[in-house]
Amino acid sequence: MNNACMKWKEQLLEAALAEMAETELQEHLSQCPDCAAELETLRAKRERMDSVLPLIATAEEPSPDLRARIMAATETSKVRPMRLMWGAWALAGVIALVVIAVTVNWVRNRENKEMAATVQTAQQLAEWQSPTADLLKVPGQELLNSSPRLGESYISIPMEERKGEKP
Amino acid sequence: MTGSWVMAKTEAAMAEADAGFGTRVKENQRRVFQIAYSVLGDRADAEEVAQEAFLQAYQNSRALRDEEKFRGWVNRIAFRLALNRQRATRRRLTRDTAWQSGTPVTADAAKSAEDRLLLAHLRQAIEKLPRELRAVIQLSVVEEMDATQVGAVLGIPAGTVRSRLHTARKLLLEAMK
Numbered sequence: 001m002n003n004a005c006m007k008w009k010e011q012l013l014e015a016a017l018a019e020m021a022e023t024e025l026q027e028h029l030s031q032c033p034d035c036a037a038e039l040e041t042l043r044a045k046r047e048r049m050d051s052v053l054p055l056i057a058t059a060e061e062p063s064p065d066l067r068a069r070i071m072a073a074t075e076t077s078k079v080r081p082m083r084l085m086w087g088a089w090a091l092a093g094v095i096a097l098v099v100i101a102v103t104v105n106w107v108r109n110r111e112n113k114e115m116a117a118t119v120q121t122a123q124q125l126a127e128w129q130s131p132t133a134d135l136l137k138v139p140g141q142e143l144l145n146s147s148p149r150l151g152e153s154y155i156s157i158p159m160e161e162r163k164g165e166k167p
Numbered sequence: 168m169t170g171s172w173v174m175a176k177t178e179a180a181m182a183e184a185d186a187g188f189g190t191r192v193k194e195n196q197r198r199v200f201q202i203a204y205s206v207l208g209d210r211a212d213a214e215e216v217a218q219e220a221f222l223q224a225y226q227n228s229r230a231l232r233d234e235e236k237f238r239g240w241v242n243r244i245a246f247r248l249a250l251n252r253q254r255a256t257r258r259r260l261t262r263d264t265a266w267q268s269g270t271p272v273t274a275d276a277a278k279s280a281e282d283r284l285l286l287a288h289l290r291q292a293i294e295k296l297p298r299e300l301r302a303v304i305q306l307s308v309v310e311e312m313d314a315t316q317v318g319a320v321l322g323i324p325a326g327t328v329r330s331r332l333h334t335a336r337k338l339l340l341e342a343m344k
Contacts, residue, residue: 013337013340013341014337016340017333017336017337042340045340045343046336046340048285048343049285049289049336049339049340049343052282052285052286052289053289053304053308053339054308054310055282055286056204056205056208056286056289056290056293056304056305056308057201057202057204057205057305057308057309057310058201058204058308058309058310059204059286060204060210060213061200062196062197062200062210062213062214062217063210063214066196066200066214066217066218067189067192067193067196069214069218070192070196070217070218070221070222071188071189071192073218073221073222074188074221074222074225077222077225077226
């Protein structure tokens with residue numbers, strides 16, 4: 001393929017894969033023996049590729065005893081579900097123990113909190129005093145409790161106020 | 168009395184399930200092997216992958232009920248296991264044979280030496296393809312795998328499979344020059 005025909009490279013590949021060339025390419029092929037030969041070469045390679053490519057998966061057959069080996073492996077694996085079951089039971093037991101421990105702890109905490117609240121209330125009740133004594137207090141009780149000495153009055157009047165008094 | 172009746176029923180049900188699974192293995196083993204072989208290019212490795220895929224299917228009892236679901240499931244798991252094994256093999260080869268050059272010899276029983284050469288060349292070219300194109304070409308060459316089934320394994324629509332397959336074939340044809 002000469003340099004002038006390089007622009008047809010992509011279309012030649014497509015034509016080799018699709019078994020048919022577009023009209024534009026067909027016109028070019030009718031005038032360009034190089035590209036026509038290139039297309040024939042590509043088609044031959046494509047046919048060769050298509051014949052060999054499946055061998056990537058089918059070049060070899062599985063052994064005749066493959067099925068027997070698979071079935072034997074599944075027989076052996078039957079032990080595994082039992083092991084898995086024991087494992088599952090053990091896990092379930094551990095989870096149950098954890099749940100019980102957490103619940104017991106929570107109940108105990110709750111009881112302790114209730115007990116503390118009861119003790120606090122009882123303490124407050126024990127310290128409680130009737131407000132009656134305060135209500136019965138007479139204003140100025142302290143003054144009344146102390147009798148004035150000779151020359152003193154129950155209520156002391158500042159001297160400055162006396163000075164301001166009109167005669 | 169009741170206990171023995173239950174045991175007998177359970178054993179009968181298990182035997183029936185095993186017989187059903189045996190049939191599924193028979194129907195699917197060739198395709199599952201081919202899926203693994205198209206990725207690994209080695210019969211022993213492909214058989215181990217196929218065995219592991221069926222074992223996983225056996226242990227997943229829910230996937231066994233529906234034939235179509237089983238088929239799709241075992242295809243997917245076989246392809247995934249094969250890719251995992253390929254990665255592990257590559258790592259091991261890189262580590263153990265870093266001093267060597269060239270590609271490992273495969274045991275392809277192709278018809279002729281010329282075919283073997285071309286097959287090896289194509290395998291190399293496929294390895295160089297982008298991952299999404301490589302997966303499509305590896306699955307499309309498996310017998311009984313149409314675009315819908317390839318799409319089911321890869322989780323893409325059938326139209327995307329066809330488009331990627333076309334691109335992959337074009338790149339391979341270009342690589343054959």
